[in-house]
Structures are given as C-alpha cells and as structure tokens.
Amino acid sequence: DAGVTQSPTHLIKTRGQHVTLRCSPISGHKSVSWYQQVLGQGPQFIFQYYEKEERGRGNFPDRFSARQFPNYSSELNVNALLLGDSALYLCASSLDSAWPQHFGDGTRLSIL
Amino acid sequence: DQQVKQNSPSLSVQEGRISILNCDYTNSMFDYFLWYKKYPAEGPTFLISISSIKDKNEDGRFTVFLNKSAKHLSLHIVPSQPGDSAVYFCAVYSGGGADGLTFGKGTHLIIQP
Numbered sequence: 001d002a003g004v005t006q007s008p009t010h011l012i013k014t015r016g017q018h019v020t021l022r023c024s025p026i027s028g029h030k031s032v033s034w035y036q037q038v039l040g041q042g043p044q045f046i047f048q049y050y051e052k053e054e055r056g057r058g059n060f061p062d063r064f065s066a067r068q069f070p071n072y073s074s075e076l077n078v079n080a081l082l083l084g085d086s087a088l089y090l091c092a093s094s095l096d097s098a099w100p101q102h103f104g105d106g107t108r109l110s111i112l
Numbered sequence: 113d114q115q116v117k118q119n120s121p122s123l124s125v126q127e128g129r130i131s132i133l134n135c136d137y138t139n140s141m142f143d144y145f146l147w148y149k150k151y152p153a154e155g156p157t158f159l160i161s162i163s164s165i166k167d168k169n170e171d172g173r174f175t176v177f178l179n180k181s182a183k184h185l186s187l188h189i190v191p192s193q194p195g196d197s198a199v200y201f202c203a204v205y206s207g208g209g210a211d212g213l214t215f216g217k218g219t220h221l222i223i224q225p
Binding site for chain 2: 104
C-alpha cells in the first residue's frame, strides 16, 4: 500500500514568491496535517484538515493557508516567502482526526 | 516556551546494550505521548505510544514509561541494533486533536558496533 506521498521533493524559490506543496494521504485516511521542520528542531504543527474542514491551526502567519479536496488530498500554500520559511514541510495523514499520524518524506523548501 | 523537552541532543550506545531516551513535558493535561523515529531524507515513523492513564507500554524491543508525577517520559530500546541509529522525537497530543502533535527537538541515537 502506498504511504503518504508529497510533491515536489525539493523546491527552490526566492523571497516574495509563493509556493504550493501537495500531499496525498494513505488510502482511506480522511485527516491531513501539515508540519514545518526547521534544522535542529522538531516538526511544528501548521494545520489539520478533516473531511475537508480545517480542524486546527498552529501559530503561523496568515501567509500560510491550506485546503483539502474531496479525494482527501491537500495543498499547503505559502505567500510572500521569507528566508525563514526555508524548511522541510511534512504532511501526515490519519484515519480520523486523532493519532497516530503517518508522515510523508516531506518537501524541502529553500528560499534564496 | 517549550512544552516538550528532549535535553540530550545525542546519545551513543553500544550495539546489544540498552538505549534510554528521555523526554520531559510541562502540561499535565496531555492525553497521549508518542515516540517517532526519523532517518535522514525520510519522514518520521511512528514507533510507540502511551495513554496518560497508563505507566508502561511495550512493543517488542521498545518500551515506553510514563511518570506523570515527574512529567517524564522515556523510551527503552533493548537490545539496541545498528538500524536503530536515527533521530528520535517525543511528541504529545491532547485528545481534542485540534492542536496537532507537539514535538520535542529530538535526540540523535548512534549505535556503535
């Protein structure tokens, strides 16, 4: 069975641009969460979506937004990119809004 | 203010011996405690969890202990194997789920041959 898949695997952007990251959950999983992991830190919670509705939001600015589609895949959008947005962005899925969450391998975003 | 602390950035253990990874938390209202393992260039992999109503959970070579009075969580791996070399994250979860998982900074476990 396919795990959580994320695309692209790597991305390079410049300051001020916007970016869209994509995630496909494990088949049958209805909840998708997004995390940001900067070097030397643990993953930090950004959003959780369940049945296409936002269920939770972490302490991130409004430049970060997300949505979940009818097939339960999800997009994370970041506008007006800053150097500090350089990080590994992880997507996790779970059967419902609870744990355990299963993570994809992430998208490495570099801002120049 | 860090709610989950892993105070050892790295730990070196000889193959075959016991590895003990530690985690401290600040909020006594957390419902579940989890350990994830991460290899380079891969996402975190769920290892084992424990509910706040228990003090021990075992799965094969992995055992998690919860000391609620001390707000302390530990993961024991015995015997340690070379494939256990990875970064281990402690994470906590409140039953409502809306706040996602809160992770510590991780401990890099190195298993020496």
